[in-house]
Amino acid sequence: MTKISAIILTYNEEENIQEVIETVSFADEIIILDSFSKDKTKEIALENQNIKFFENKFENYTSQRNFALELASHDWILFLDADERIVPKLKGEILNAVNSKDYVAYHFYRKFYYKRKPIHFSGTQTDKRICLFRKSKAKYSTKKLVHETLEIDGKTGYLKTKLLHYSFDSFEDYKNKMIFYGQLKAKELFQKGKKYSIWKQYSKTFFKFFKTYILRLGILDLYNGLIVCYLQTLSVYVTYNELKKLRP
Numbered sequence: 001m002t003k004i005s006a007i008i009l010t011y012n013e014e015e016n017i018q019e020v021i022e023t024v025s026f027a028d029e030i031i032i033l034d035s036f037s038k039d040k041t042k043e044i045a046l047e048n049q050n051i052k053f054f055e056n057k058f059e060n061y062t063s064q065r066n067f068a069l070e071l072a073s074h075d076w077i078l079f080l081d082a083d084e085r086i087v088p089k090l091k092g093e094i095l096n097a098v099n100s101k102d103y104v105a106y107h108f109y110r111k112f113y114y115k116r117k118p119i120h121f122s123g124t125q126t127d128k129r130i131c132l133f134r135k136s137k138a139k140y141s142t143k144k145l146v147h148e149t150l151e152i153d154g155k156t157g158y159l160k161t162k163l164l165h166y167s168f169d170s171f172e173d174y175k176n177k178m179i180f181y182g183q184l185k186a187k188e189l190f191q192k193g194k195k196y197s198i199w200k201q202y203s204k205t206f207f208k209f210f211k212t213y214i215l216r217l218g219i220l221d222l223y224n225g226l227i228v229c230y231l232q233t234l235s236v237y238v239t240y241n242e243l244k245k246l247r248p
Contacts, residue, residue: 002098003028005072006080009064010045011035013082015169017044021051023086026095027078033068060145060184075134083166084110084131090161094132097159104154105133110165114174114224122218122228123211130156131163143192146184171227178231182238189239190246201240209233 006027008020011034024030032045035058045051056067069077076098080086086094090108097106108131112124130138130150137153168174212218212232218225 001095002076003074004076004078004094004098005029005031005074006078007031007033007068007072008080008082009033009035009061009068010037010041010082011058012037012039013041014039014044016082016166017041018048019085020080020082021045021048023084024078024080026091029073031068031071033064033071035064060187062140062142062144062148065140065148066142069135069139072135075136077133077135077138079131079133080163081165083168085164085166087161087164090159090163093159093161097132097157102155103157104137105130105150105152105156107156107158108132108163109158109160111162112228113164113166114168114228116166116169117224119221119224119228121216121220122213122225123216123232124228125216127165128158132159143188145188145191146181171231174227174231175234178235179238182235183242185235185239186242186246189243194243196240196244196247201237201244204240205233205237208236 004027006024006029008031010017010032021030029052030050031052031054034041034053034055036055042053045053052071054071056064058064065079078094097103107128110127110129112119112127133150133152138150141149141151168177209229213226213229218229221228
């Protein structure tokens with residue numbers, strides 16, 4: 001049977017780390033790459049057997065993920081965030097996929113949760129990312145600092161069962177993460193030579209909210225939908241606010 005290396009990136013994930021380790025327990029190797037957590041993430045992780053625990057200073061998501069790939073012993077990589085969970089049916093699909101020669105990477109659809117309550121719309125209904133791939137055929141593009149992108153040499157497929165994504169348990173955690181995403185995105189745009197425009201800042205901010213809350217039916221998720229759409233929009237506003245600070 002083809003062997004799998006499961007990789008989890010962590011920073012202050014004491015609330016999530018045990019559950020995510022259990023969800024990938026079928027992997028032949030479990031690697032945790034931590035960004036020097038200040039909570040009990042490390043202690044909890046090391047209470048589990050067969051965990052390979054590493055620490056590396058965080059610069060951006062792309063560099064951290066590429067660093068983690070170098071630590072893996074096996075070609076097939078299962079890359080999860082600490083707030084993601086694999087259900088038994090998805091586990092079966094994963095094991096079948098790695099023993100097939102049809103594809104070198106697979107997209108996972110994700111079911112988004114906010115405060116452990118499902119979000120059905122707000123732009124999350126088609127949320128997906130590549131979580132399973134052969135590292136000999138893929139690498140994260142260094143052009144992206146956030147919402148990292150895999151460059152794939154080969155065909156990609158889709159698994160049917162959704163990955164559970166327990167994104168945020170509190171408003172403040174969600175808000176801080178969206179601000180952080182915005183700051184990284186600003187650096188990415190600055191490195192590409194993009195210049196600040198007040199027109200872009202406000203038009204893109206407005207359209208983001210309109211798209212998620214109206215076009216993507218966030219309004220149907222009621223109050224939590226409003227919160228999700230607002231915080232996604234906040235990230236766009238922060239991006240251009242930070243880009244303005246970076247200009248000469």
